[in-house]
Amino acid sequence: MSALSGKVQTVLGPIDPILLGRTLTHEHLTMTFDLCYHPPPPDQEALIHQPIEMKNRFWVQLNPYSCKDNLHLNQETEAVKEELLHFKKAGGGTIVENTTTGIDRDVKTLKKLSQETGVNIISGAGFYVDASHSKETRSMSVEKLTGIITDEILHGADGTDIKCGVIGEIGTSWPITDSEKKVLQATAYAQTQLGCPVIIHPGRHELAPFEVVRILQEAGGDLSKTVMSHMDRTIFEKEKLLEFAKLGSYVEYDLFGTEMLNYYFRPDVDMPCDNERIQSVRFLVDEGYEDQLLIAHDVHTKNRLTKYGGHGYSYILEYIVPKMLTRGISQSAVDKMLIKNPKKWLTFK
Numbered sequence: 289m290s291a292l293s294g295k296v297q298t299v300l301g302p303i304d305p306i307l308l309g310r311t312l313t314h315e316h317l318t319m320t321f322d323l324c325y326h327p328p329p330p331d332q333e334a335l336i337h338q339p340i341e342m343k344n345r346f347w348v349q350l351n352p353y354s355c356k357d358n359l360h361l362n363q364e365t366e367a368v369k370e371e372l373l374h375f376k377k378a379g380g381g382t383i384v385e386n387t388t389t390g391i392d393r394d395v396k397t398l399k400k401l402s403q404e405t406g407v408n409i410i411s412g413a414g415f416y417v418d419a420s421h422s423k424e425t426r427s428m429s430v431e432k433l434t435g436i437i438t439d440e441i442l443h444g445a446d447g448t449d450i451k452c453g454v455i456g457e458i459g460t461s462w463p464i465t466d467s468e469k470k471v472l473q474a475t476a477y478a479q480t481q482l483g484c485p486v487i488i489h490p491g492r493h494e495l496a497p498f499e500v501v502r503i504l505q506e507a508g509g510d511l512s513k514t515v516m517s518h519m520d521r522t523i524f525e526k527e528k529l530l531e532f533a534k535l536g537s538y539v540e541y542d543l544f545g546t547e548m549l550n551y552y553f554r555p556d557v558d559m560p561c562d563n564e565r566i567q568s569v570r571f572l573v574d575e576g577y578e579d580q581l582l583i584a585h586d587v588h589t590k591n592r593l594t595k596y597g598g599h600g601y602s603y604i605l606e607y608i609v610p611k612m613l614t615r616g617i618s619q620s621a622v623d624k625m626l627i628k629n630p631k632k633w634l635t636f637k
């Protein structure tokens with residue numbers, strides 16, 4: 289049993305899980321996303337280098353990864369601080385900050401934000417998708433990767449003594465690359481040693497979450513302490529969704545607030561709207577999976593902030609929860625998604 293057993297590890301240190309309150313399990317407060325820059329449609333190149341303004345706000349919503357300015361959430365610490373103060377007023381308690389190595393995790397800023405707002409922040413250990421892996425990362429053994437991940441939780445991340453409290457989001461593509469497979473195996477080994485929570489970014493294919501689970505399980509990972517993120521854009525067919533939920537991991541709908549006509553990362557996929565997300569959540573609740581559900585916004589670009597006319601970090605508490613209640617999802621199920629399930633997942637074994 290580790291010293292962290294029965295605790296949740298925030299950027300300010302371990303806390304009693306009872307202190308978490310309403311928790312968003314998949315957000316970013318500071319990161320960069322140049323990695324995912326995507327050229328705009330033909331003849332719209334002039335907009336690539338424009339700052340976000342009122343006149344191009346809707347264009348940025350349609351083309352979030354084509355506006356360079358939009359990819360630098362790390363420039364908005366003051367706006368994020370205001371948002372966190374608002375989140376607290378709206379009844380929020382905790383945010384799991386999923387930025388890992390490859391997209392500019394900044395644990396010092398996370399610590400400062402937590403100190404200045406009183407919101408608990410839990411930082412993520414490990415590595416984002418292969419496209420962000422350095423040459424050095426790709427050449428590492430599973431043992432070396434395991435050592436780095438455990439170190440980020442036990443001793444501190446990025447040369448600081450600020451410790452991560454969850455592994456992930458661990459990035460995977462479709463098909464999963466060799467380097468990502470090693471990181472997944474390292475994740476499972478570190479989880480076995482530490483009894484810690486894990487969160488996965490699956491590739492954009494309905495088989496991707498199944499393949500991730502297979503690799504984690506073969507390496508001894510604990511699915512009951514693992515979250516599969518981004519289910520909104522990954523599994524659409526109901527039978528497939530139930531087949532996946534039966535495996536026992538948490539199932540996370542974490543793109544609330546994302547309205548996107550064209551989903552650049554997979555043009556053949558129609559990104560659902562929030563009403564459709566609520567219908568999927570209701571379906572899983574009705575099928576008996578309310579103990580495995582989690583929800584969040586996955587804010588990762590500037591246009592999602594209220595400063596730029598976006599929904600911000602309080603949208604779920606202020607708008608999605610009331611809508612869920614009018615659509616037959618009980619208060620008890622909502623409390624599980626926002627309080628009970630996050631608390632169970634985030635507590636070290």
Ligand SMILES: CCC(=O)NCCS(=O)(=O)O
Nearest residue numbers: 391489518521553586588
């Ligand atoms: C770092 C943020 C991130 O990976 N978000 C997921 C976007 S999507 O793959 O669901 O489109």
